Amino acid sequence: MSDSVLSRFTQEVEEEKVSTGKVFKVGIIGTGWIAEAHIESYLQMDDVEIVAAADLIPGKAEKFMKRYGVEGVRLYPSHKELLDNEKDLDAVSICTYNKTHAECAIYALEKGVNVLLEKPMCVTTEEAVEIMRAEKKSGKLLSIGFQPRGDENMKMIKKIVESGVLGDIYYIQTGGGRRRGIPNSTFIEQKTAGIGAMGDIGCYSLDMVLNAIGYPKPLTVTGYTSNFFGTNPKYNNPEDAKRFDVEDFAAAFVRLEGGIILDFRIAWAMHPDTPGDTIIFGKEGALRIPSTDCWNGSTGGPMKIYHDVAGEPVETVIPVIEAPENDKGLFYKKCRSFLDAIATGGKAPVPSEQILYNQAIIDHIVKSAALGREIEVEIPEI
Numbered sequence: 001m002s003d004s005v006l007s008r009f010t011q012e013v014e015e016e017k018v019s020t021g022k023v024f025k026v027g028i029i030g031t032g033w034i035a036e037a038h039i040e041s042y043l044q045m046d047d048v049e050i051v052a053a054a055d056l057i058p059g060k061a062e063k064f065m066k067r068y069g070v071e072g073v074r075l076y077p078s079h080k081e082l083l084d085n086e087k088d089l090d091a092v093s094i095c096t097y098n099k100t101h102a103e104c105a106i107y108a109l110e111k112g113v114n115v116l117l118e119k120p121m122c123v124t125t126e127e128a129v130e131i132m133r134a135e136k137k138s139g140k141l142l143s144i145g146f147q148p149r150g151d152e153n154m155k156m157i158k159k160i161v162e163s164g165v166l167g168d169i170y171y172i173q174t175g176g177g178r179r180r181g182i183p184n185s186t187f188i189e190q191k192t193a194g195i196g197a198m199g200d201i202g203c204y205s206l207d208m209v210l211n212a213i214g215y216p217k218p219l220t221v222t223g224y225t226s227n228f229f230g231t232n233p234k235y236n237n238p239e240d241a242k243r244f245d246v247e248d249f250a251a252a253f254v255r256l257e258g259g260i261i262l263d264f265r266i267a268w269a270m271h272p273d274t275p276g277d278t279i280i281f282g283k284e285g286a287l288r289i290p291s292t293d294c295w296n297g298s299t300g301g302p303m304k305i306y307h308d309v310a311g312e313p314v315e316t317v318i319p320v321i322e323a324p325e326n327d328k329g330l331f332y333k334k335c336r337s338f339l340d341a342i343a344t345g346g347k348a349p350v351p352s353e354q355i356l357y358n359q360a361i362i363d364h365i366v367k368s369a370a371l372g373r374e375i376e377v378e379i380p381e382i
């Protein structure tokens with residue numbers, strides 16, 4: 001290939017944004033597993049002061065802060081007390097399980113606090129709409145925690161699509177999953193997670209391709225969900241199998257605006273090793289993105305473009321872009337880009353108006369699966 005073509009696929013080094021000298025007073029709501037990644041990122045930033053934390057489980061927030069040696073943090077028994085009492089918070093990281101994302105995010109926005117909300121945005125379309133109404137009314141910044149957006153290989157997917165080398169996109173297969181990889185804790189019950197594999201890893205696969213093609217609106221969904229593995233003590237811990245009531249597998253056929261078809265499948269457990277790589281089909285070329293064993297925020301190997309050169313079908317390999325040695329990681333970038341957007345009055349790094357469609361697809365898969373037929377995607381006015 002000529003240098004001019006190859007140079008389209010070389011990494012653009014993005015300058016790390018610098019802060020404006022402001023000190024951000026940050027609160028952490030939910031001090032479970034993922035809150036660790038948030039606090040570890042904030043603790044590397046000179047311009048962040050962790051002032052408050054909340055968790056429903058008595059003593060959990062205190063233990064969490066002790067573990068990180070952070071002193072003087074005011075501790076609360078829920079998001080509500082934290083937001084009622086903290087008067088000069090700049091931002092909160094909402095790290096609660098999916099089912100409480102909406103109430104925590106809405107309450108924080110109503111109190112005039114900027115929100116970094118963990119993925120998935122919430123559980124239903126209606127909740128996503130309510131969050132966006134609160135966001136609009138508050139004028140505050142809301143960003144959804146899709147840290148793979150910061151990965152250079154993920155950015156490359158978008159660059160390739162936008163370069164036009166694939167031509168118009170008409171069909172995408174995406175998804176992935178694990179042969180055996182059912183989580184436990186709060187991930188496997190309706191009352192805390194609301195959704196299973198789709199909320200845990202499916203939302204990433206959707207974001208990877210929808211972000212690349214500019215997040216067209218979903219129009220109709222034919223969805224399927226099952227949980228043959230999670231509920232079976234042969235494949236899951238017997239105690240977890242008893243309480244397992246979310247999906248461990250989902251598949252869907254989604255029509256998107258612009259005549260694009262999205263074929264989606266995601267698994268926490270299955271007999272094959274993969275439900276297939278992601279492939280973006282365009283009229284001039286196709287891009288294959290190898291699946292990862294488990295979502296780690298990047299691609300599972302070199303991507304390949306299939307296209308014709310001089311009338312012959314050829315393949316162009318896009319080498320994996322390795323993070324530089326001093327890279328602070330995707331969570332750091334996620335938290336940093338959120339704070340920088342607040343400081344500069346910039347746009348949310350991962351805006352709700354995009355993730356609304358991600359959430360609507362997941363929610364309509366659940367609804368279509370329950371009805372056993374195709375349904376139209378209905379999204380109330382914001």
Ligand SMILES: NC(=O)c1ccc[n+]([C@@H]2O[C@H](COP(=O)([O-])OP(=O)(O)OC[C@H]3O[C@@H](n4cnc5c(N)ncnc54)[C@H](O)[C@@H]3O)[C@@H](O)[C@H]2O)c1
Pocket residue numbers: 029030031032033034035054055056057060077078079080095096097098100104118119120145146147185186199200
């Ligand atoms: N971005 C990622 O890579 C990533 C990875 C794992 C989890 N997550 C997301 O993070 C969220 C949390 O996952 P986790 O593994 O940390 O769960 P977890 O169950 O370990 O922690 C959640 C904590 O939130 C607390 N909580 C719930 N509602 C609350 C409320 N109203 N006020 C205060 N505390 C409340 C719970 O008591 C619990 O301690 C999930 O939505 C999950 O999808 C994101």
